Amino acid sequence: xxxxxxxxxxxxxxxxxxxxxxxxxxxxxxxxxxxxxxxxxxxxxxxxxxxxxxxxxxxxxxxxxxxxxxxxxxxxxxxxxxxxxxxxxxxxxxxxxxxxxxxxxxxxxxxxxxxxxxxxxxxxxxxxxxxxxxxxxxxxxxxxxxxxxxxxxxxxxxxxxxxxxxxxxxxxxxxxxxxxxxxxxxxxxxxxxxxxxxxxxxxxxxxxxxxxxxxxxxxxxxxxxxxxxxxxxxxxxxxxxxxxxxxxxxxxxxxxxxxxxxxxxxxxxx
Numbered sequence: 001x002x003x004x005x006x007x008x009x010x011x012x013x014x015x016x017x018x019x020x021x022x023x024x025x026x027x028x029x030x031x032x033x034x035x036x037x038x039x040x041x042x043x044x045x046x047x048x049x050x051x052x053x054x055x056x057x058x059x060x061x062x063x064x065x066x067x068x069x070x071x072x073x074x075x076x077x078x079x080x081x082x083x084x085x086x087x088x089x090x091x092x093x094x095x096x097x098x099x100x101x102x103x104x105x106x107x108x109x110x111x112x113x114x115x116x117x118x119x120x121x122x123x124x125x126x127x128x129x130x131x132x133x134x135x136x137x138x139x140x141x142x143x144x145x146x147x148x149x150x151x152x153x154x155x156x157x158x159x160x161x162x163x164x165x166x167x168x169x170x171x172x173x174x175x176x177x178x179x180x181x182x183x184x185x186x187x188x189x190x191x192x193x194x195x196x197x198x199x200x201x202x203x204x205x206x207x208x209x210x211x212x213x214x215x216x217x218x219x220x221x222x223x224x225x226x227x228x229x230x231x232x233x234x235x236x237x238x239x240x241x242x243x244x245x246x247x248x249x250x251x252x253x254x255x256x257x258x259x260x261x262x263x264x265x266x267x268x269x270x
Contacts, residue, residue, distance in 0.1 A: 010070065011036045011078070011162055011194045012057065017065040019052055025217065026052050027063070032213045032222055034162075036072070039188060039195040041209035041225070043202065044237055048216045050198040051085070051166055057196075058082060058164065071161060081160030081193075083151045085167040091140030097150055098122055098135050101157075125153040129183060148180065156187070163188075165197040168204075177201070181208045202229060 012034035019027040027049045034040045042050045055061040058080070069078040089095075095110075101122035102114045114122075126132040131149040134142065142150065155163060168180065181204055188195055199205050205212055206225045214220040214233055221233045 008070065009036060010034060010068075011072075012070075012196070013066075013068040014053070014056075015066040015068065017053070017056060017063050017067070019049070019056065019061060019063045027056075028218045030065070030215070030219055032215075032219050034194060034196050035211050036070070037188075037192065037194055038211045039184070039197070039209045040211040040213065041197055041199045041205045042213045042215055043199055043205055043229075044215040044220075048237075050215055053215065054164055054166055054196070054198060079159060079161045081155030081158040081163045083148070083155050083163070083165040083168075085198075087147065087151060089139065093140060095139045096136050097126070097139055097142070100139050100150070101125070101154060121157070122153075125157050126150070128156060128187065129153045145180065152184075156191070159191075160193050163193050163195045165195070168197045168199060177204065184208075202234075205229070 010033040014030050014032045017027050017030040018025070030049075030053060042053060044050055052061055056063045057067060071078045098114055098119060099110045102118040103110060105118050105121075106115050108115070123132055123135060126135060126149075129149045129152050131146065131153060134146055134150065137146075139147070139150075152165075165184075168177075168184070184195060185208060187193075197209075199209070206229060209225050211223070212225045212228050213222050214228060214237055216237055220236050221228045221230075
C-alpha cells in the first residue's frame, strides 16, 4: 500500500513496514520519517534490512504497511533518483561514459553516434559532479569513485526531489569519500533535493547527515545524529562498539570537512 501525501515537514513517512522473504522477517513494523530537505542516513549492522527499506520505497520489494510520499510540487508522483551500491556490467564492453549516459534517451542505436542534444546534456550533468573529463572514457576502465560520480550524474538527470543512494561510499577510498560527501552537500543545497542513503561510516553520518534512522529490522532510534548515535543506541545496533564517533571533533556548521571531524576514537569503556 502507498499514498501520495504526507505532512509538509516530511517527504517520506514509513508506517509499520513489514517485509518477509521465504518466511524470514527482514523488516518488522518499521515506522520512520525522512524530513524534507534533509540528508537522512540509514545505519545499522549487516542484515539489518537497510537496503530492503530503500527497495520498498523504489517499489522493488513487496511489503505490508504504508509509505506516504509528499511532492513539493503537489504532483501525483514524487520524482526519485537512485544511485545503486554496485553496477553489474561487462567491463570488457567498448562502451564510453557518453554512450552510457545516452542509452535510454535517444532512439537511434548508440553505434550510430550520440546526438548533439544528448551529448550536451551528458556534459552538463558530468560537469555538475566534476567528472566531465570522463566523457570519452570506457565505462569498464573507471575507478569505483569515478563510476559513482557517473551514476550520480545519471540520477541527477531525473531532476529528483528525492535522491536515494545505497552505500554512498562504496568503492571509494577514504579521501574520495570525503570529497564525494562534500559534493553531495553542495548539490543538495543547489538543487534543493532530499537525500536518503544507506551508510556504514558513522563518522560520515555524524558530520554530513542531518537526520539518522538506526535500523536493526526495526527502528532502534531516530533523530539528529549527534544525539541519536549514543553509546546505548550503538550497543543495541552493533553490540560492544569499538569505534565510537568522536563528537568533540564535530563542527556545528557542516559546511565542509577537513578530515579532523571524520576520525574515530576507541571506546575506553569497552
